[in-house]
Amino acid sequence: MVNLATLALSAGSLLATAEEEGHGVELSDGGLLAQYAWLMVVLPFVAALFITLYGKRTPRGGAWIAVGTVGFVLVYGLVLLISHWATPIAHTENINIATIGQFDIEWGVVVDGLSIMMFFVVGAIATASFTYAVSYMEGDIRETAFWASFSLFAGAMLVLVSAANILQMLVGWELVGLASYLLIGHYWEEKENSSAAMKAFLVNKVADVGLIIGVLIPALIVGSFRFHDILGAAVEGNPGLVKYGFVIGLLLFIGAMGKSAQFPFHVWLPDAMAGPTPVSALMHAATMVTAGVYLLGRMFPFYNSVAIDVLPIVMWIGGITMLIAGLLAIVQDDIKRVLAYSTVSQLGYMVAAMGAGAYTAGLFHLFTHAFFKSLLFLGAGSVIHAVHSNNMSDMGGLRKYMPTTFWTFGIGSLALAGFPLLAGFFSKDEVLASLNYASSHGTPSATFVMWIGIVTAFITAFYMARAVFLTFFGEYKGDPAHEPHESPRLMTVPLQALAVGAIVAGYFNVPGIFTPFTDWLSGREFAPGDHHAESFDIFVLVLGSLAGLIGIAIGYSFFFADGESQEARDRRFRLPGPIHTLLVNKYYIDDFYMLIVNFIKRPLANAANWLNGLIDAAVSGTGILMSVLGKFVYEGLDQRGIDASINAIGGGTGEAGGALRYIQTGKVQQYAAVLFIGVLLLAVGFFIVTSR
Amino acid sequence: MTIAQFAILGGLLFSVGVYGVLVRRNAVLVLLSVELMMTAVNINLVAFGRFYDNISGQIFSLFVIAVAAAEVGIGLAIVLLIFRNRSSANVDELDLLRW
Amino acid sequence: MDFSLAGNWVFLVLAVVITAAAMYTVSTRNVVHAALALVTTMATAAAIVIMLGGEFVGWVIVLVYIGAVVVLFLFGIMITRAQVGKATALDHEGNVRVMAAVVAGLMFAAITYGIVELFGDAQLPEEGVVRTVDIADSMFGRFVIPFEAVSFVLLAALIGGIVLARRDEER
Numbered sequence: 018m019v020n021l022a023t024l025a026l027s028a029g030s031l032l033a034t035a036e037e038e039g040h041g042v043e044l045s046d047g048g049l050l051a052q053y054a055w056l057m058v059v060l061p062f063v064a065a066l067f068i069t070l071y072g073k074r075t076p077r078g079g080a081w082i083a084v085g086t087v088g089f090v091l092v093y094g095l096v097l098l099i100s101h102w103a104t105p106i107a108h109t110e111n112i113n114i115a116t117i118g119q120f121d122i123e124w125g126v127v128v129d130g131l132s133i134m135m136f137f138v139v140g141a142i143a144t145a146s147f148t149y150a151v152s153y154m155e156g157d158i159r160e161t162a163f164w165a166s167f168s169l170f171a172g173a174m175l176v177l178v179s180a181a182n183i184l185q186m187l188v189g190w191e192l193v194g195l196a197s198y199l200l201i202g203h204y205w206e207e208k209e210n211s212s213a214a215m216k217a218f219l220v221n222k223v224a225d226v227g228l229i230i231g232v233l234i235p236a237l238i239v240g241s242f243r244f245h246d247i248l249g250a251a252v253e254g255n256p257g258l259v260k261y262g263f264v265i266g267l268l269l270f271i272g273a274m275g276k277s278a279q280f281p282f283h284v285w286l287p288d289a290m291a292g293p294t295p296v297s298a299l300m301h302a303a304t305m306v307t308a309g310v311y312l313l314g315r316m317f318p319f320y321n322s323v324a325i326d327v328l329p330i331v332m333w334i335g336g337i338t339m340l341i342a343g344l345l346a347i348v349q350d351d352i353k354r355v356l357a358y359s360t361v362s363q364l365g366y367m368v369a370a371m372g373a374g375a376y377t378a379g380l381f382h383l384f385t386h387a388f389f390k391s392l393l394f395l396g397a398g399s400v401i402h403a404v405h406s407n408n409m410s411d412m413g414g415l416r417k418y419m420p421t422t423f424w425t426f427g428i429g430s431l432a433l434a435g436f437p438l439l440a441g442f443f444s445k446d447e448v449l450a451s452l453n454y455a456s457s458h459g460t461p462s463a464t465f466v467m468w469i470g471i472v473t474a475f476i477t478a479f480y481m482a483r484a485v486f487l488t489f490f491g492e493y494k495g496d497p498a499h500e501p502h503e504s505p506r507l508m509t510v511p512l513q514a515l516a517v518g519a520i521v522a523g524y525f526n527v528p529g530i531f532t533p534f535t536d537w538l539s540g541r542e543f544a545p546g547d548h549h550a551e552s553f554d555i556f557v558l559v560l561g562s563l564a565g566l567i568g569i570a571i572g573y574s575f576f577f578a579d580g581e582s583q584e585a586r587d588r589r590f591r592l593p594g595p596i597h598t599l600l601v602n603k604y605y606i607d608d609f610y611m612l613i614v615n616f617i618k619r620p621l622a623n624a625a626n627w628l629n630g631l632i633d634a635a636v637s638g639t640g641i642l643m644s645v646l647g648k649f650v651y652e653g654l655d656q657r658g659i660d661a662s663i664n665a666i667g668g669g670t671g672e673a674g675g676a677l678r679y680i681q682t683g684k685v686q687q688y689a690a691v692l693f694i695g696v697l698l699l700a701v702g703f704f705i706v707t708s709r
Numbered sequence: 710m711t712i713a714q715f716a717i718l719g720g721l722l723f724s725v726g727v728y729g730v731l732v733r734r735n736a737v738l739v740l741l742s743v744e745l746m747m748t749a750v751n752i753n754l755v756a757f758g759r760f761y762d763n764i765s766g767q768i769f770s771l772f773v774i775a776v777a778a779a780e781v782g783i784g785l786a787i788v789l790l791i792f793r794n795r796s797s798a799n800v801d802e803l804d805l806l807r808w
Numbered sequence: 809m810d811f812s813l814a815g816n817w818v819f820l821v822l823a824v825v826i827t828a829a830a831m832y833t834v835s836t837r838n839v840v841h842a843a844l845a846l847v848t849t850m851a852t853a854a855a856i857v858i859m860l861g862g863e864f865v866g867w868v869i870v871l872v873y874i875g876a877v878v879v880l881f882l883f884g885i886m887i888t889r890a891q892v893g894k895a896t897a898l899d900h901e902g903n904v905r906v907m908a909a910v911v912a913g914l915m916f917a918a919i920t921y922g923i924v925e926l927f928g929d930a931q932l933p934e935e936g937v938v939r940t941v942d943i944a945d946s947m948f949g950r951f952v953i954p955f956e957a958v959s960f961v962l963l964a965a966l967i968g969g970i971v972l973a974r975r976d977e978e979r
Contacts, residue, residue, distance in 0.1 A: 682804060683803075683804030683805060684800075684801050684804055685800055685803070686730070686731050686732075686739075686800060686801065686900075686904075689730055689731060690731050690907065690908065690911055693727055693731075693911050693915060694911060694914075696915075697911075697914050697915055697918055700918045700922065701918060704918075704921065704922065704925070708925070710813065710815050710816060710819065710931065710932045711927070711929045711930060711931055711932065712927050712930050712931075712932055713923050713924060713927050713928065713929060713930070714816075714819060714823075715819075715856070715860065715932075716919075716923045716927065717919070717920050717923055717924075718823050718826070718827075718856070720915075720916055720919030720920055720923065721827060721830075721916055722826065722827070722830055722849075722853075723915070723916075723919065724912040724913070724915045724916035724919070725827070725830040725831055725833075725834055725912065726830070726834070727908075727911065727912045727915055728834055728908050728909060728911075728912035729833065729834030731904070731907070731908035731911060731912070732834065732899050732900055732904060732905050732908040732909075733834070733899060733900075734899060734900055735839065735888075736888075737839070737881060737884045737885055737888060738834075738839065738842055740881070740884075741833065741842060741843065741846055741881060742833070742834055744846065744873070744877065745830055745833060745834070745846070745849065748849065748850060748853045748869075748873075751853065751857065751865070751869065752853055752856055752857060752860075755857045755860045755861075755862040755865055756860055756932075758862070758938075759860050759861055759862075759932055759933065760930070760932055760933070762933055764938055764942055764943065764946050765946075765951075767862045767864070767865045767938055767943060768943065768946055768947060768951050770857075770862070770865050771864075771865060771868060771943075771947070772954060772958050774865075774868055774869065774872050774873070775958045775961070775962060776958065776961060777872075777873075777877070778872055778876065778877060778962070778965075779961050779962050779964075779965030780965075781877050781880055781881070782880065782965045782966070782968075782969040783965050783968050783969055783972070785880060785881070785883075785884040785969075786968070786969040786972035786973040787972060788884060788888060789884070789887055789888070789972075789973050790972050790973065792887070792888045793975075798888040801900070
């Protein structure tokens, strides 16, 4: 194992091969292609810098420069992916930036199955959403700022994905958080949007505390930040890591929960929809929010060796998240919020799969989800662009006006709903199958999570059917004066491309038949030790697909109505009152958080209020007493005597002030003289004290 | 050679500087006297660095020189500004903060 | 003082020169003469520092003070149009001078008393020349952060000087 690691790391060696644990995969170092992978990471930053400096003088705020760089990432990622498919690559390039004590601070680019897959996903989704945004953001008030931040995000995400050490990952992690903050608050004129940005930032920061501690502990134990060293030590059973494995694993997972919006940190993601839609598609659906899953994937050998007790917790958090977020999606009217909750729910699937030990299934769902969810967001953006409203109650009947958007959105929805032979069908089935597999291989409670997953599959199909029928069927309910129209080609072409992705992405991992995706992901150092079934799990397959189909059917019966009014449809679909209230209020989680915040504020305010009341009472009491007393004194005592003494005091103070004010000469040198004399006196005092 | 002779010479130079700071009216000359005080400090730093066989004394005298250079630059800029506004570089005329 | 040592004679000469030059600096009525007396003072101070083994520091004093600071002062004198030649209004009147002399004298007395009390006639070590290499090692090793901080101070002073002294365009 160690040999493999050192060999694969050595930059100069042309072909480093060694036996991979278990399945004997030969790993090459990828040659020049892998050595220049840093270009992908650097170029978006260059674009961001250029746009920041010269964007205003470039046509369209430098939009095409940004598109060009992510297009380069896509092409490079694709080439890497194909050559990785031919010969698995595992190569790391490290540059030492600084050495602090025993720690080397490095910038590295790791090129292996996991990162290549992410390069490709980031490149593909980014190219689609960037191209789309060229048209979508046309004429925006802060277009230059948008492109700079968007490019910054692409670079930051690639820093995160290509991180060869855990510290660099943290840097990328915070940079994507920054880009997210900037872009959520893009329309900061409205208080709501800037609050959403702040909320996303703060919630993530709370979770990041866990991540930072979780990064430092293993680094201190192993003495290095490199994944290579930490994972190697974990696999070899380093005693320190064995001892603290559970804590480290849990802390890292808390960080992942923040970024991947897992319960109870999921509250920021729906509000993050305040940003422009291409941002939601790229960051808050396809790439940034999957960073937590990626972290789990990158650290998977660690979890599988020394932190194996954390995995059931991971699985359960995923299970809880997928269900509660799915339920929330049912009651939303804002189409982007439906998709946002859906994203949270799907992230729950990925995390649950990771928790069940199914490394490949979790990341495969990440892979397919990236395509169809970004497709859905971009489709929603196209709709919003056409009707100038986020609310589905203003839409309806749009399939006649915007056919391309309709059929692409439909494919995305079907893929998400797990319609057979589309992308979501394969990946969701694999997640469920792996949960079923885990339940019979050491984690009995996975059965429950599997059933939650099946229920969620039904819910997912239902709310997507609702969204599609409310948006594209029935009568157009928006502003009658403004007829919706199909979006320009620059927006529909990315939709079509992603629709193709949403269809074919699933075929890259058909269990037992054609599994290149599994091979891609296992082509890395330290075989992750995946747990998954080798072939289709027919029981789960049938159940999962049925759940999806039933969901679509029920959604159809409730919401499909050509010519029927919105009111009639609403009457047919009505959740019981308390449940509806609970869902509309998002389980009161936000209110709960506010309660906690207020819990700190309120006692203070109350105490101050009480004290205020006390003072009030004392003051008014004294006042009454005084007026009585005053009358008595005024009448009883000789007025002149007191008067005279008061005048004397006042006059005395005035005269003393008049005399003393001459000290304030305003002459700097007199002040300096006084200063020197003071120092002298101190010195003399010091001599007296010390000589005694 | 004793340490005291150097230290006392430094003290003498410092006191002369104090006198200059207190007695001069022209702001440029006040700054000049401040430089005298700084030099006195430098001599003492080097002397004590030698006495304790410690290189920090000389290092810090270098820092003092650097800071003194910065101080002269800023000080003269301020004097220039005052002169421009009030057509005088006399410190005792700058008593806006008095009673 | 032991006058059998040549070093002490040198010191005595330098001490007399530096004291005279410093006193001339603070008492002359000619502004330009004050600046030139400062040159003498600084040169002598550099000699004393070199005598103490601080060769590098001594030459830095020559370069920075005589080469740069005094030139700056001369510019300041010229720009503020102080009378070149004798001027009467350079100093405060009599009683202020007495007061300043008293303060300065007391200060000198206190310093001297303290030094004599604390050090008496403790001898300086014989070997004391510090090589420039050692200063460099120290400066870029242990003191690298103060060094960077000072460089930052200089930068701030540079910018501050420009900002303060530049003439604003008429609004």
